[in-house]
Amino acid sequence: MNKMPFDKYRAFTPISLPDRQWPNRAVTTAPIWCSVDLRDGNQALIEPMSPDAKRRMFELLLEMGFKEIEVGFPAASQTDFDFLRLLIDEKLIPDDVTIQVLTQSREHLIRRTFEAIKGARKAIVHLYNSTSELQRRVVFGADREAVTGIAVTGTKLIRDLADQMTGTEVVFQYSPESFTGTELDYAVEITEAVMAAWGPTPEKRMIVNLPATVEMATPNIYADQIEWFCRHIKDRRNIIVSIHPHNDRGTGVAAAELALMAGGERIEGTLFGNGERTGNVDVVTMAMNLMTQGVDPELRLSDINRIIEVSQECTQIPVHPRHPYAGSLVFTAFSGSHQDAIKKGLSALRQSGANFWEVPYLPVDPADLGRSYEAVIRINSQSGKGGIAYLLEQEFGLILPRALQVEFAQVVQRRADASGKELSAAEIWKHFEEEFLKADHPVSLISHKFEHHGENEDGVMTATVENGVSRHTVKGRGNGPIDAFIDGLKAIGIKVQLVDYHEHAVGRGANAKAVAYVEITGRDGTLSGVGMDEDIVAASLKAVISAINRRERR
Ligand SMILES: CC(=O)SCCNC(=O)CCNC(=O)[C@H](O)C(C)(C)COP(=O)(O)OP(=O)(O)OC[C@H]1O[C@@H](n2cnc3c(N)ncnc32)[C@H](O)[C@@H]1OP(=O)(O)O
Ligand SMILES: CC(C)C(=O)C(=O)O
């Protein structure tokens, strides 16, 4: 067998931090969220968002409760510049929301960025330059000192322009881009040089954003890098440490969570993880992960379908059906044992009245995201009795006794196996009707009358039935209508016994019906039957007939 060319790659060198503290910490409050959908997300799209799409995305982010939003790279394109001007000139930025703009450390780009933010109440100016050993060598052809010079020169220019600006509060953010590939001592060195040029204080902190521009190692290593940085940087209290993970190894969320444990206070990410290559960290998943630990996520996700819809329209990128919390299939169970446990869990929760969520296989209440329970259980050939019974109860109000659940599950299984497809609720109902409610021949009930005179006496059932050949009127005795009916049927050669009986009402008011379930035993085993009628006695007799006819069909 040809081996994969694994020896082309080198393992990431672990960080030496034997007394690391982050594994003992937990995240107990939401971070400061900063959406970078309109910048990092947008720059990674096949077709960047139109002005109209940007505006819809911006409004969605506001609705969700983001207080910091990177709205673009205004010096890079006229579209981004114009969008920023639109937000400012049309006064579309709420007072409690701060916009953020990205720029490279190049004079003409920084000056243009300041033109773009004129008139904003407050803006975060985000300066970045790449600092990794690889990028210094191959992209910039510069040593550490020269790269530090790029960052410091840009910072000083931003300081001057911010000082000259009136009416706009400028918050400064610096990113040593490609931080995960940067030697930690150098990341600290360049950031301290930038801090010295900016002059943050505990009252006026600057943001230091430590991006996993490329996710290069396991999440614990990113956490080590963040803790190392936080422990070594001078004047830690003068900065807000921001985390900006990408998802190259598919562990962006895990890396972000561990990085928060390691000292991060702010997260830059996007909805559903859109962004360069495999994406930015997904803030929806992160926020929901917090919520399921009992922590206020400080983002509103209660109408997840709308968030998905707007996001998909703006980015033209579909949300995967199995995307955590949001995918169309994540609140759906197809397999029998999962369905059974969910059904039991939901009913136990209803009965206990507990005010915390606890349902097997459902880590979150779909209703909290505006999803409904109806989609929870779907039926195919992997499904079992529990799920089918749940669906019949939710959709049609039928509460099937256990024996009937078992029998009907076999029917459904056969149908699903034959079609190889999922069965809709309507199809399940059709099969239920065919199997039980329409099992009204060869034996059928034409009329019946039950008379019961004193409490200690048997009642008498007079019923007219057809047996497929001729019509008969039979009389039988028993302590209830079903017993008496079964007794009467002996006269035309139908010899069965009642094993179990259940009934309940379906629907309300004028549309209410009675449904009866029986289990009868006869010459060749036990079978269930179901009857529905406005009248409970008629429903019970129909249920007996249904069981008899099912036996005949066999
Ligand atoms: C990790 C990230 O997501 S970073 C953000 C990336 N986003 C984007 O790049 C989207 C917007 N960018 C653009 O549209 C363009 O890059 C522009 C308009 C900003 C600049 O365009 P140009 O000047 O034509 O080209 P380009 O971006 O290729 O510039 C590369 C030059 O800038 C230098 N450079 C790159 N980044 C930086 C930086 N952060 N600070 C200073 N110089 C930088 C490069 O070394 C290179 O220099 P060279 O021309 O001497 O080789
Ligand atoms: C601009 C920076 C922060 C970035 O997007 C990255 O490094 O991924």
Ligand SMILES: [Mg+2]
């Ligand atoms: Mg990025």
